[in-house]
Amino acid sequence: MACASSSRKVFNYLVNVVSILGLLTWISILVTYLYFFKAVRAQGYDRKRDFVYYAPLQPYGAWISLFICCLIAITKNFTVFIRGFDYKSFITGYIGIPIYVIAIFGWKIIKKTKTVKPEDADLVTYKDVIDAETEEFERLEAERIAQRNGKKDASWWYDHSIGYVF
Structure with missing residues (x-):
């Protein structure tokens, strides 16, 4: 790529890939927290009584953050559709999403894992x-x-x- 493209373009491709993977990491963290919060409530724990620290504005803050992260992940490279389709920017901007989905569902299918019910989660x-x-x-x-x-x-x-x- 460095021979066929300018170093600026290659740097932008790397930034695209890294930023979408970073967003997907935060989405995973937020989903994990929401599952944890659900398990805490299902098992009868009181955040304010049973935990040393509890985050304010939760779970609403996590839901809002999850929505914003998903929105950014979907729209962060929208300019690829406006200024004439550039397939390299499209691929580097969105390649993380299908890889992420394939990795999650691939693991679930290959390892035959199931989602843990909130009342059965080990806390x-x-x-x-x-x-x-x-x-x-x-x-x-x-x-x-x-x-x-x-x-x-x-x-x-x-x-x-x-x-x-x-």
Whole structure:
């Protein structure tokens, strides 16, 4: 491609492929979260009571984000249809979608997997490991704060300034 096209065109092709695959990754993350949320509700958990952190505006934020990501995935290369059809831009802009669909359904067909029902989803395996890790972190954090003795050292300034960014 580098010999037949300018480097700018080749770079645009790579950007097209990477951006559609990035959008499909976010779509997968959002769908996974929505299935998780459905399982949490089906099994009687209360997000505000049972979880240390719960995201505000959920599940509506996930649904809106999913809609926007799908809309962008479909329309991100619409100019290929307006300015005269360029098959290279069309292929690089949309190749990820059929590959993604084929990969998902291919896995389902070959491995004969089924979608897990929300009431059957396993939400507690390895929870004891996570709980132990959380307790260890909280213990170490309490020790760190106790050692500080209310002094505003570099660690305190980091926690109350640039630490918020991260």
